Amino acid sequence: MKKCGEPASKTLLFCAARLQITHSLRCLLGHLQLLSHPRNLSDLPITSADDRKVSVCWSPQKWSRFHNIWLRDHCRCPQCFHSVTKQRLVNTFEIPPDIKPVHVHSTAEGLEVIWPTAATELHSSLYPWSWLRSNSYDPPIHPISQSSDKILWGSKIDKSPPTIAYEEAMGEDDRGLYKWLSLIDSFGFCFVTGVPPTPEATEGLSERIGFIRETQYGKFWEFTSDLAKGDTAYTTMALGAHTDNTYFTDPCGLQLFHLLSHTEGSGGATLLVDGFYVASIMKELHPELHSLLSSVPIPAHAAGEPTALYRPNPSSGYPVLGHDALTKELMQVRWNNDDRSVMSHLDPSSVEDWYKAIRTWHKLLTSHDSEYWIQLTPGTVLAVDNHRVLHGRSAFDGKRRVCGAYIGVDEYRSKFSVLREKFEHGLVSQPQQHGSDRHAETRSVWNSAL
Ligand SMILES: [Zn+2]
Known part of the structure; x- marks a missing residue:
């Protein structure tokens, strides 16, 4: 010294x-x-x-x-x-x-x-x-944000939607899985092609990412238009672009869909809309309405089943656009006008403006420029980031069997972080302290996530 x-x-x-x-x-x-x-x-x-x-x-x-x-x-x-x-x-x-x-x-x-x-x-x-x-805070020295990898898209995404082959996503060394999750991170959705059209193969694919999140719809779910669960998803009606679980405090992070079969009828095209893209247009064209969507909480409920009554906590709900309090970056889109509860907490002076805000949001969501329509076929699984991309479908007739799963946002993000650590940064070996082989290779104590 x-x-x-x-x-x-x-x-x-x-x-x-x-x-x-x-x-x-x-x-x-x-x-x-x-x-x-x-x-x-x-x-x-x-x-x-x-x-x-x-x-x-x-x-x-x-x-x-x-x-x-x-x-x-x-x-x-x-x-x-x-x-x-x-x-x-x-x-x-x-x-x-x-x-x-x-x-x-x-x-x-x-x-x-x-x-x-x-x-x-x-x-x-x-x-x-x-x-x-x-980690400098005085002054803050901002690193290049990883979320800048996000690619916003409109209807033209139909020319080359993010897609990965089932064999690659299931590959043993996890490189394909990392590519799959990276595509979901960038675009908010990704197709997996060549999947055996069975619930078992779809469940196996879902579990590559992490634990399936069990909800009132079951763990790994399968539905037909039989109103088995007291939700419009279980009908043949058209569904406008929405995110799922607006009635949860923590809406599921990812969802996977697989159309297993569609016989004796037609229709039922799938609709995807990039909520982040629409929010960016809203911010550009109508900043004051964008700010209402970012601040007014919306209560919601799932009450179609007598044995369940789901509402977010707090019950006043969350705004349509959720931002990171620190970076102000858009983090989450929550939107399902059908599940919205009574708006009893609106500031009287902003009621009309708020309706104007959701009308404008709806108009942008349903514009030709935003909507991406695709007819799914058996063998193609769709994975959607439910915190960003809204989904819907057109009406249909005939018999349609769809299966799928929810995966919690923390589950999905943890897997993505681990794979990024593995393939982008490499693990840093630490000297052994407890003589256990299990920890022979572990992350550094200086890892940026800790
Ligand atoms: Zn010390």
Whole structure:
């Protein structure tokens, strides 16, 4: 450990902190110093500490500050963070609120911080540079958003809809499964072709993604137009574009459909509409109506069965367009006008505007530019992101057998994350702590999701 007075540039900078020079000036001085001594030219960020914060200087114009208490709380050494379970071990509430480093130091591996402890020995924390940078909050340094992979679409998607072959999706090494989920993530839906037209094969395909979510319609469901479940889905009526489960607090994330057979009749084309695409048009053309759809909660119910009465919690429901509170990004579309309950909580002054908003939304949803119609045939499974893409169908006659499944949004997202980790980033091996082979390969404690 270097002490003040040692002839290393970074140590001099650390000493400068004690002279109350501002972080920015110190940062600039540090870089000038490095430039004037090419021998020391290094890409290591320059660090300094004061009573409350540690500053990391990425470049003369760019630095991040981290509160001492925040850094100590986020130590991921084996005593502070369980490397296998990825759970916090440090007792946050035993950290002195005014804790400050004994020493900070730039190393090739990251920022090293030496902390005082209640005992005589010191505690050393090491934070990788990339981790500090991606978790910078003062100021926030935004990484390239992964959700920017989303491709919005209208009716022209019929020229080349996202499709994968059953053999590929079922492939043993999971690469095909990853491709399938990536297509669903990008487009909000994907066809799987060449699936044996049986409930068993469809159920097997669904379970590739994760646990099937059991609901009032069953686990793996199969329906004909017999009104077996007190829902219009079980009739031959046309169904407008909607998302499922608006009456749930947590609507299912994915749904899979498979038309197994259609005999003695015709009709029953499938309709898909990209809710994110329509929302983007709404935002562009009618920002004030878009904002009503994003803020007015809509109550809903599923009450066709005497033994069940589903309503979201809170019962006032959720807006049509749900956004991430932090990034303001659109996260979820909920829309089923048929399942809507009494709008008893509307602000009297916005009743007419709200009806105007849903009328405009409906008009855009049902425009030729938005609607993608497809006649499904046995052997093709349709997987839909129920938080984004609305589905519907035209009326039909004859006998139609459809089977399918719901998969919870967390289930689907977990599988997608694991596969992305596997195929995009690779797993980082961790030293063994508990001698168990089961954890021979595991994710890093610095994984961006933790
Ligand atoms: Zn620690």
